[in-house]
Amino acid sequence: xxxxVLLAVPLGLAAICLFTFLKTNLLYQIAIRDxxxxxxxxxxxxxxxxxxxxxxxxxxxxGLFFSxxxxxxxxxxxxxxMKLAGRNIRLIFSTTAVQxxxxxxxxxxxxxxxxxxxxxxxxxxxxxxxxxxxxxxRHLEHEVSSKYLLRPTGADVLLRQFARVMKxxxxxxxxxxxxxxxxxxxxxxxxxxLRSFMFKASATSFFGERxxxxxxxxxxxxWDFEPRFLDLLFGVPKFVNCEPHSAQQRVVKGMTRWVxxxxxxxxxxxxxxxxxxxxxxxxxxxRLVRAREALFQDLELSAxxxxxxxLGLLFALNANAVPATGWMLMHILDPRKPxxxxxxxxxxxxxxxxxxxxxxxxxxxxTLINQPLLQSLFQEVLRLYVDVLVTRxxxxxxxxxxxxxxxxxxxxxGTIAMAPSYVNHYDPTGYAGAPxxxxxxERFLVRAGQETADPSGNDGVIYDEKSSNKVSxxxxxxxPGATGAKMIPFGGGRxxxxxxxxxxxxxxxxxxxxxxxxxxxxxAGPRSYKVPGVVASYSxxxxxxxxxxxxxxxxxxLV
Numbered sequence: 001x002x003x004x005v006l007l008a009v010p011l012g013l014a015a016i017c018l019f020t021f022l023k024t025n026l027l028y029q030i031a032i033r034d035x036x037x038x039x040x041x042x043x044x045x046x047x048x049x050x051x052x053x054x055x056x057x058x059x060x061x062x063g064l065f066f067s068x069x070x071x072x073x074x075x076x077x078x079x080x081x082m083k084l085a086g087r088n089i090r091l092i093f094s095t096t097a098v099q100x101x102x103x104x105x106x107x108x109x110x111x112x113x114x115x116x117x118x119x120x121x122x123x124x125x126x127x128x129x130x131x132x133x134x135x136x137x138r139h140l141e142h143e144v145s146s147k148y149l150l151r152p153t154g155a156d157v158l159l160r161q162f163a164r165v166m167k168x169x170x171x172x173x174x175x176x177x178x179x180x181x182x183x184x185x186x187x188x189x190x191x192x193x194l195r196s197f198m199f200k201a202s203a204t205s206f207f208g209e210r211x212x213x214x215x216x217x218x219x220x221x222x223w224d225f226e227p228r229f230l231d232l233l234f235g236v237p238k239f240v241n242c243e244p245h246s247a248q249q250r251v252v253k254g255m256t257r258w259v260x261x262x263x264x265x266x267x268x269x270x271x272x273x274x275x276x277x278x279x280x281x282x283x284x285x286x287r288l289v290r291a292r293e294a295l296f297q298d299l300e301l302s303a304x305x306x307x308x309x310x311l312g313l314l315f316a317l318n319a320n321a322v323p324a325t326g327w328m329l330m331h332i333l334d335p336r337k338p339x340x341x342x343x344x345x346x347x348x349x350x351x352x353x354x355x356x357x358x359x360x361x362x363x364x365x366x367t368l369i370n371q372p373l374l375q376s377l378f379q380e381v382l383r384l385y386v387d388v389l390v391t392r393x394x395x396x397x398x399x400x401x402x403x404x405x406x407x408x409x410x411x412x413x414g415t416i417a418m419a420p421s422y423v424n425h426y427d428p429t430g431y432a433g434a435p436x437x438x439x440x441x442e443r444f445l446v447r448a449g450q451e452t453a454d455p456s457g458n459d460g461v462i463y464d465e466k467s468s469n470k471v472s473x474x475x476x477x478x479x480p481g482a483t484g485a486k487m488i489p490f491g492g493g494r495x496x497x498x499x500x501x502x503x504x505x506x507x508x509x510x511x512x513x514x515x516x517x518x519x520x521x522x523x524a525g526p527r528s529y530k531v532p533g534v535v536a537s538y539s540x541x542x543x544x545x546x547x548x549x550x551x552x553x554x555x556x557x558l559v
Contacts, residue, residue, distance in 0.1 A: 021047040032077065038399065038408045041079035041090050044069065052083025058234065060536040062387050062544050063422045070423065078402040079409050090394075090411050092419040095486035097400035097409050101392060101417055102488075109392035109417060122233045123312050124252040129305030137299045144295060145498040148273065148288035155502040157279050158205055158286055160360055163509050166201035167362070170517045173197070187523065191326040191532075191546060195223070198325065198510055202317045207258075207310070208285030214261045215254040225251045226319050227545065230538040255307035255314075262293075263303065270294045289313075316499050320543040321506045327381045327531075327546065328511055331439055335526040340373075340441055347371035348512045361509075362516060369508050375478040376444040378507065382489035382543075383425045384439055389540040390419040390491050420539065421488050439531070444478055451479040489543075 024045040031042035046052045056065050073080060078094035092098050101109070116134070119125040125133075133141075148154040177186055199219055203211060212218060228244035238245050262283050271284050273291035284290045289310070296306045331337075332344050351371065354364035368374070394417055400409045411417050426436045434440040480487070490497040497503070514520075522529055535545040 016049065017047040020049050021045055032074075037406050038410055040410050040412065041081045041092075042077055043081040043083075044073070046083060050083070050086050052085070054085050057082075057084055058538060060538055062534050062537055062539070062541065063426065065539060066420055066422045067426070075423070075427070078404075078407065081415075088415045090409075090415050090417045091423075092400065092409070092417055093423050094400070094402040094409070095424055096403050098390070098419045098424070098486060098488065100400045101419060102390070104392070104398060108396045108398050109394045109411075111392055113393045113416075114391045117233055119308070119312065121235065122229050122248075123308040123315075124248050125305055125308040126302070129301045129308075132299045132301055133296075133305075133309075137295065140295055141292065142498070144288065144291045148286070148291055150498050150501055152501060154288070155505055156365060158288065158502055159365065159505045159509060161205035161280050161286070162201045162506060163361055163513065165204045166197055166510060166513055167517075169197045169200055170513055174517060190329065190520070191323075194326055194329065194510070194514065195322050198322045198506075199223075199318050201510075202321070202506065203314060204285070205280070206286050206289055206313065206317060208280070208289075209282040210262065211258045211285075214258040218251075218254055221247070221251045221254060222314065222318070226315065227535070227537070229315070229319075230541055233540075234538065251311060252304060252308050255311050256304045259303045259307045259310070270297055313499075316497065317502075317506075321503045321510075323385070323543045323545050324378070324381055324503075325507045325510045327385050327543075328377055328507065329514065329520075330531050330546070331377065331381075331441060332511075332515075333520060333522055334531065335522060335524075335529050337441065338526075340377075343373055344377070345515060347374055348515060351512065352516070363509075363512055365505065365509070368512060369504060370478075372445055372474060372476055372478040373441065374508060374511075377441045378504070379444045379478075379480055379487075380439060380441060383431075383443075383487060385534065385544050385546075386421055386425065386489040387537070387539060387541050387544055388421045388488060388491060390421070390488055392417045419488065422539070424486055424488075444480060445476045446479045448475055448477045451477045451481075 024043065028042055028045045031039075034042075044053065048055075053065075056068070059065055069080065075093050078092075078097055080091045080093070082089050082091060092101055112134075116130060119133075120127065120130055149158070196219065199222070200212075203218070225244075225247040228247050231241060231244040232248060236244060265283060271290035271293045273287040273294065278287075280286055281290075284293060292309070292313070293306065296309060301309070332341050334340065348363065348368065348371075351363035351365075351368035354367045355361060356364070394411050394413050394415050396413050398411050400411060401407075402409060424430065428436050430436075431443060433443040490500045524530070532546040537544055
């Protein structure tokens with residue numbers, strides 16, 4: 001009798017799963033045959049009640065879930081529906097619908113739920129501090145970011161301090177590697193080597209030098225926390241994996257020590273971001289962080305709440321820009337494409353030649369960030385290695401247009417609209433050049449005079465920054481809109497990443513400083529060289545991290 005009971009349990013569960021699959025598959029077949037011009041995205045079949053597609057979605061292989069869907073599900077439907085742990089998700093594939101989604105009013109659909117999860121679950125902000133921040137505080141923080149970070153002038157001030165610290169670190173490394181000519185150089189894991197310099201430079205330029213004395217474990221503990229952030233965001237419970245929660249507690253505790261130490265020194269005074277001739281100071285660092293701290297104190301956030309907010313900024317600075325620079329460097333050094341490195345070096349040298357001899361940068365920044373091959377290579381990194389989920393909770397029924405002008409997607413209130421970047425970044429019909437699964441550094445180059453506008457509506461901000469003092473005479477030009485495909489590497493709408501202007505400057509400057517100061521020789525030849533694969537990560541991880549590559553960094557005299 002007992003054996004029969006034990007056998008009945010799995011058989012009953014199997015029957016429930018089979019029934020669920022047959023039912024959802026039947027509804028799916030009916031939905032895809034519906035010729036209505038206005039309809040909800042077809043619901044994808046699933047087998048497990050309530051959980052739905054959660055196990056497939058949480059597979060830690062970037063893009064695998066969506067690539068499997070698209071093997072049998074047509075993009076022409078414009079979208080699809082799925083269930084994730086009781087949540088009704090509406091996937092938006094149509095680029096026209098995605099653009100419309102980014103423009104809807106906040107009372108129709110917004111990202112507040114995702115922002116709360118990021119702050120409270122991911123960064124450790126308490127419910128009390130979030131309640132103080134969410135109203136007027138969030139709007140004021142956006143104004144602070146616009147003034148001190150989003151505008152090119154503010155980003156350039158931060159970039160100069162970043163470049164000074166980065167250059168100093170590289171010069172010290174150059175001296176360390178100096179030695180007899182026949183023994184000069186050292187084999188290193190390139191990404192880990194690069195990461196240490198970029199993290200130190202970005203943290204110092206934004207947060208000051210004191211953060212490293214009050215929190216000396218910051219480098220190690222931050223990089224322990226960073227790959228576990230999505231476990232926290234997706235609500236992986238402690239009994240399943242306690243390490244993400246422990247990593248979060250360690251890094252928030254360390255950041256809180258820094259905040260409290262500065263508060264003691266300030267003796268009740270509020271940081272002042274607008275002191276003349278003080279773009280940077282060692283305690284709080286940049287004007288941006290001083291302005292943020294003044295705001296957070298005015299909102300009466302706790303020291304831990306302020307620390308978690310600054311952890312969010314530190315995360316934004318390093319979790320994406322550092323791997324993006326690593327991907328660019330690894331593809332530039334690829335011996336299978338021997339013409340890329342000399343062409344990149346030529347573009348960097350042109351920026352060096354245009355530099356102000358009395359300035360504090362080794363290169364002219366407008367010239368550097370407008371070089372066509374560098375921009376194309378950066379854009380290709382964003383296309384190939386960015387995995388973001390633009391997410392909106394829907395509070396009113398909305399109709400999204402598609403490429404077919406007669407067809408609209410109906411997204412009902414109470415659902416969650418989600419636009420995965422992978423679907424359109426890997427659309428084989430959207431890009432010229434090599435197959436979309438391959439890296440093509442020249443994918444976004446066209447003949448000079450044939451450039452098209454940035455289809456994301458960010459001309460002059462992210463990609464196509466026009467230099468006022470330099471006119472390119474190259475036969476080719478960078479054109480982000482050459483394919484007509486839509487890319488959303490920084491998200492979109494009101495929640496578009498506020499650090500995108502600085503991020504591009506940080507990536508290009510880091511790349512230039514490394515290539516100007518070091519000869520880097522790959523230990524693998526053209527036949528055995530392989531760009532590292534992506535690390536295991538969940539959907540929505542931003543710029544995906546990568547494995548290590550063994551290289552040899554050698555000292556090179558400064559240009």
